Amino acid sequence: MREVDTNLVKKTVKELILKANVFLSPDIKNELIKKEKEEKSEIGKGLLNVINENIEVAASENCPICQDTGMCIVFLEVGQDVIFKGNYIYDEINEAIREAYDEGYFRKSVVGCPLRRENTKDNTPGIIYYNIVKGDKVSIKVMPKGFGSENCGATKMLKPADGYDGVIEFILDTVKNAGSKPCPPMIIGVGIGGTMEKSAIMAKEALLLDINHKNTDPYYAEMEKELYKKINNLGIGPGGLGGTTTALGVNILTYPTHIAGLPVSVNIGCHVSRHTQMEI
């Protein structure tokens, strides 16, 4: 057994949030630089140039990359040999969010009630997922998720008869409907299988993967490749103002499902899809 103080979890989450909102991960950063060279549309090329300059300015001036510093999603993978001591972990994570959004001068974008819509003024609560895994480590992944892109996601309970083609069609329709709204070029996270909510969580987790990641099952690696090509042929382009760069990456996660079902979820990340992780 290993004791982990929940205060260490708090400190780590805070550090990860402060980093995520200012510094973009190298996979996305490098892909955007590459795409600026390859983009066929002059308008699109110009927009990618501005996007790349913004990433540099944010990092050098320690300024949030985007004013939508998001609703904070925290994934915790807790080794089953870990015993937490200290304050309640949920409170510590929310305290980390409170402190990070205050000290980072990040925007507080959370409303306490979805219909009465009063701002909670400290960006809490976060969305926190706990998962028990083997070992005695705690892996923490943090994703401040902007809602321009979050609003463009979708879940559909397809019929088994819809099959492979039905899944492709639903994903392409979702991206087409998103169009210019989620700040393209976008990152596409897909969850196939499980139950309704399982597919949605997998779609979110797919956005945490490196954009160059390939599904370990060649069948799905091929599907990712096909989707990447088809999405980039939609013509949406940077900012939705046309071009050859619409998706920076497509990642699929899957899970076994019921004989009667084929749940599919698509979660979209913007071109500044921010996430960081650390193991303690």
Added chain:
Amino acid sequence: MEKKITLPLNDDEILNLNAGDKIYLTGTIYTARDAAHKEMVETIQKSEALPFDIMGACIYYAGPCPEKPGEIIGSCGPTTSARMDKYTPLLLKKGLKLIIGKGERNDEVENALKENRAVYLAAVGGCGALIKKCIKKSKLIAYPHLLSEAVRELYVEDFPLIVAIDAKGNNLYKSEMKKYQK
């Protein structure tokens, strides 16, 4: 075409802006997004005065990050315009002339822009750190309870924008995407 423009603009100057033009805008603009739009439309329905003179005005769909000590404003890029579609035709009817945001608009907004000789300008989404540098003055003028969604009067210099929908009804989102569809 690249143009430098200084607000306010008269009708001829508005009509001279064409979809696809890259412009650098200087002048006073007002931030308003979801919650401020809801309040402004309710204000109009009650026949009360809006927090700023809407005749000829320019609204920027934005909710900035808080400013650090010594700064004018925090990161301040555009938010997705489509969420304001429901409120926009009424504001255009009341005299709104320029709108800055990101992403496509619905047909009602496109028609209202044409009818009221107004333009929709696209800022680059996700680039709040860079846009912040164009903002030289910022003052909260209404709805302070809305926090980042409050109405701010900004003075901007050379704010880089693209004319996305012009006053003649040309829509860059519709024309450009088609060119690259395969």
